[in-house]
Amino acid sequence: MHAPDSTQQPDRRGFFKRAFATVIGIVIGLVPIASGLTVFFDPLRRKSSTSGAIRVTTLEALPIDGVPRKFPVVASRVDAWNTFTEVPIGAVYLRRTGERTLQAFNVVCPHAGCFVDFLPERGSFRCPCHESTFTADGKIDNPDSPAQRGLDSLKVEIRGNKEVWVEFQNFQAGHAEKLPIA
Numbered sequence: 001m002h003a004p005d006s007t008q009q010p011d012r013r014g015f016f017k018r019a020f021a022t023v024i025g026i027v028i029g030l031v032p033i034a035s036g037l038t039v040f041f042d043p044l045r046r047k048s049s050t051s052g053a054i055r056v057t058t059l060e061a062l063p064i065d066g067v068p069r070k071f072p073v074v075a076s077r078v079d080a081w082n083t084f085t086e087v088p089i090g091a092v093y094l095r096r097t098g099e100r101t102l103q104a105f106n107v108v109c110p111h112a113g114c115f116v117d118f119l120p121e122r123g124s125f126r127c128p129c130h131e132s133t134f135t136a137d138g139k140i141d142n143p144d145s146p147a148q149r150g151l152d153s154l155k156v157e158i159r160g161n162k163e164v165w166v167e168f169q170n171f172q173a174g175h176a177e178k179l180p181i182a
């Protein structure tokens with residue numbers, strides 16, 4: 001008959017201590033990694049955005065003749081990680097039909113996203129991609145146009161009696177309804 005080995009107990013205790021210390025070390029090491037990943041990926045949860053109305057031009061640039069004129073829309077843009085200041089984010093057609101009466105349209109064709117042209121000789125818009133045509137006030141001109149809706153109108157206002165501000169927005173192409181792109 002053998003006497004119990006008195007050295008086995010301390011060995012086993014030492015093993016468990018080391019295993020426990022290892023697990024605790026791993027957990028503690030994961031905390032800063034998880035925090036770092038959260039900080040790194042957090043911006044992805046934020047939307048790319050521009051906000052509110054944007055100053056596009058002045059009233060002096062718009063004769064009262066109902067002719068649409070194209071203007072770039074320049075604004076600060078925020079995406080997941082960066083803020084870009086004063087970059088072109090799109091373009092609009094503005095037409096002035098009275099002293100304080102304006103219309104604004106996104107230049108993007110609602111059929112498939114090409115930029116439409118205004119043809120002064122015809123007094124209407126035409127899309128170079130698939131020949132959709134639109135009247136000067138943005139409605140579908142030729143009923144055979146593939147576009148399912150007229151040009152996308154935008155909210156426009158005059159501020160300080162001379163500045164023209166537009167709530168710029170892009171919309172999904174290929175639908176009969178105006179569906180904003182977030």
Ligand code: FES
Nearest residue numbers: 109111112127130
């Ligand atoms: S993209 Fe304009 S008609 Fe197709």
